[in-house]
Amino acid sequence: MKFTSSDKQPSKGVSAVETLIGRQTEIVGDTSFSGGLHVDGVLTGAVIARTDKPAHLSVSESGRIEGEVRVPTIVLNGIINGDVHALEKITLGGKARVNGNVVYRSLEMQAGAQVNGRLTHESNVPAAITHKQDGESPESSESHVIDGRDAFHHQQANG
Numbered sequence: 001m002k003f004t005s006s007d008k009q010p011s012k013g014v015s016a017v018e019t020l021i022g023r024q025t026e027i028v029g030d031t032s033f034s035g036g037l038h039v040d041g042v043l044t045g046a047v048i049a050r051t052d053k054p055a056h057l058s059v060s061e062s063g064r065i066e067g068e069v070r071v072p073t074i075v076l077n078g079i080i081n082g083d084v085h086a087l088e089k090i091t092l093g094g095k096a097r098v099n100g101n102v103v104y105r106s107l108e109m110q111a112g113a114q115v116n117g118r119l120t121h122e123s124n125v126p127a128a129i130t131h132k133q134d135g136e137s138p139e140s141s142e143s144h145v146i147d148g149r150d151a152f153h154h155q156q157a158n159g
Helices: 148-157
Strands: 017-021 026-028 031-033 035-039 042-044 047-049 055-059 064-066 069-076 079-081 084-092 102-109 118-122 143-147
Parallel strands (some): 035 055, 055 069, 102 118
Antiparallel strands (some): 118 143
16 A cells, blocks of 8 residues: 555544555454554444544545444545444545445545435534534534435436
8 A cells, every 4th residue: 555645644643554454355243443444355344443542444445344334534435335423534535435324523525425325414523614603602512414315306306
């Protein structure tokens, strides 16, 4: 794996990739980790970051996860079939596919990425950039939900 200066780096406090799941590897069962995890192969089962240490997940174009994902920082270029909880930030590359709901604090999405489920912004977690309406307190725990399927059907109906 080659990193260049333009590649997304793990969030502050997270070391480089410590665990690599290769293209020819398939792991069945829940996975718990800390540090950096990079998936080129297939993980079937929940992927959960340990809460006592920083964690970063990256999934390449050839990588796939079949199950729920709960990780602070995620860079996705492959496929996740399951709900995703990005406690800090999720970056969806142009070939990313999520078939499930995405709960996030910060979202970056490139053209071509697909989410087939709901996008839910958790505003009760302090975010780097917040938007509040007049009279709204900063402690508001309101969530903002976008359902990609509804937006698509609305766009198709209105031409």
